[in-house]
Amino acid sequence: MRRSVSFSIAFTLFLLPLLLGLVETTSPNSAVAPEGLFVEAAPAHFVRGPTVNLVTNSSALIFWRTDVPMNATVDYGLETSNLNLTVSNTTVAGDHRITLTGLAVGSKYYYQVTSNGTTSDEYHFKTAPADGAEFKMIVFGDNRPSTDTAPVQPQEYSDLVDLVIAEKPHIVIMTGDYVQAIMESHSYNLDAWERFTNITDQLGHYAPIYGVIGNHDTGAYTGTLHLEYFFDAFEMYNEPSPYFSFDYAGVHFTLLNSEEIDNPGRITGTQYDWLVDDLTDTSRSMKFVFAHQPMYPLQHIKSALDRNMTEMNRLQQLFEDKNVTLFAAGHDHLFNRLTVNGVVHIIAGGGGAPLYSTPWGGAFYHYLKVDVRSGQVDFTAIDISGATREQYQLPYDGPIEIEARFLANNTLKRNGTLPQFYFSEIPDEVLYSWDGGSNSTTLTGFPDEPIEHTLDVYASDSEDLWSHERFLFNTFNPDWPTPTTSTSTTDTGDPPPPMDIMLILGIVGVVSAIVVVIILVRFKRN
Ligand SMILES: [Fe+2]
Incomplete structure (x- = not known):
């Protein structure tokens, strides 16, 4: 019993x-119980939206979905509570798409939608500013649930959406992995994506949202991409394609698909050829490129766009040749900025999915704010408490930044390989020094002795300004290296001698002085 x-x-x-x-x-x-400053209850039969999409400096697409076919009207205007302009569509449908045209450039519009007598709340959006004028972009993603057994969106994602709404951005780019998985069950998939759009549409009321597709958003488990759920979540395509480009306020935006079913984690084949043409044909001087998988991952080392180094190097060279300003991705659930030869690489993958811890840090929930103004770009990483975690500005006029990445077998991480160093611009000269030894223009292998080793890296720019970073490597522990323990130093002229030599010289000098004093004292006594 x-x-x-x-x-x-x-x-x-x-x-x-x-x-x-x-x-x-x-x-x-x-x-997804509505909470927060900007969340308002929608009429019972409004299944989606309304959201504002495909915004240009003179037009915008308003989208919403009703549970049964209805007619559709958008009332809009330049003043709140005075929506004196109207566009109607008498075609009875469930999905409603009405394009507003003839809008004023860089202006704030208020709008609400009506279907069969039921009217939404009033929302607002901004048309794109004139080319070259200031605008604010938000980048974030990797908000997916942590498990596919209960596809509930993380609270952190909902909190970040509230913060992003409060930023009043002109445009939002999402970096992928919106759901945990696409399964065999259609009802499961609908539920998972509905949980995502229920939150995301709250932001979509106010700003156009574009997204790249993530590996979790594909049907990897089922053997087919199942792009239909992704396409349905984002109203951004005239001709459905997982990669495309557009211009906004004088900036060229290119969104790539790093999840091709036959070539996951690669930008190759037809898509690469298209990308070359896309970046060649645009006359815009500022170019932003996005994909889900990063080129210089911190966590998915050798399992992101770096899985094929030949293709990755080709992509980096293309970005350098075409003066790409920014390449932003997710996939690693953290924040990181790495500037490689003038191309800013950002990982903005802290949108709510479980964070990844790496020796390089960046494991905090966040969004990236990008302020673009007359040739200047300010990058600000803001965490979920609203605190600024990193700021970076272009044009950058500081000393060359030196960063280490480990190109290694992903299991062994380090053994038998050399670290790879990246510089924020192409250096005039690079010098390396293991354990305080003499400087060398070539990087030799790890010292054999199984102890901690230091590696000093020096780089000079065109003005003979030297940068210096010291890296600490633990060659007996098959763990990741400690990336750096030093602060960057700059100087003009020749690179400074290795720190260890300076320390030894200092000690020798002090000891010599003491010996001389002792000898003099004894000589005097005698
Ligand atoms: Fe991913």
Whole structure:
């Protein structure tokens, strides 16, 4: 009997989480209860939106979805509560797409939509400013749930969306991995994506959102891409394609697909050829490129766009040749900026999915704010508490930045390989020094002795300004190297001698002075 009671209690405890999970799974709206400053209740039969999409300096597409076919009207205007302009579509449909045209450049418009007498709340958006004028872009992503058993969006994503709304951005780019997985069950997939759009559309009321597709957004488990869910979540294509480009306020935007079913983690073949043409044909001096997988990952080392180094180097060279300003990605659930030969590489993957820890840091939930103004670009990483975590500005006029990455077998991380160094611009000269030894223009292999080793790296720019970073490597522990323990120093002229030599010289000098004093004292006594 006691055994039976114990079994019943244990069985109940086992079932309870499953039942709670089932309730979560079958009640999409319960997981995304509206909260926050800008969240307002939608009429019962408005399934999606309204959202503002494909915004130019003179037009915008308003999208919303009703649960049964209805007619559609958008009222809009330049003043709140005075929506004196109207566009209607008498075609009865469930998905409503109405394009507003003839809008004023760089202006704030208020709008609301009506279907069969039911009217939405009033929202607003900004048309694109004139080419070269100031605008604000937000980049974030990797908000996916941590498990596919209950595809509930992380609270952190909802909190970040509220912060991004408060930023009042002109445009938003998302870096992929919006759901945990696409499964065989269509109802599961609809539920998972609905949980994502329920939150994302709250931001979409106010700003156009473009997204790249992530590996979790594809049907990797099912063997086909299943792009239909991704396409349905983002109203951004005239001709559905997972890669495309557009111009906004004088900047050329290119969004790539790093998840081709036959070539995951590669930009190759037809898409690469298209990319070359796309970056060649544009006359815009500023170019922003986006994909889900980064080229210089911190966590997915050798399993992002760096899995094929020949193709990755080709891509980097293309970006340098075409003066690409920014390449932003996600995939690694962290923030990182690495400037390689003038191309700013940013990983903005802290949108809510479980964070990744690396020796390089950056494991915090965040969004990236990009302020573009007359040839100047300010990058600011802002965490979920609203605190600024990193700032960077272009044009950059500081000393060359030196960063280390480890190109290694992803299991061994280090053994038998050399670290790879990246410079924020192409240096005039580079010098290396292992363990305070003499400087060399070539990087030799790790010293054999199984102790911690230091590697000083010096780089000079065209003005003979030298940068210096010291890296600490632990060659007996098959762990990741400690990236750096030094601060960057700059100087003109020749690179400074290795720090260890300076230290030794200092010690020798002090000891010599003491010996001389002792000899003099004894000589005097005698
Ligand atoms: Fe990913």
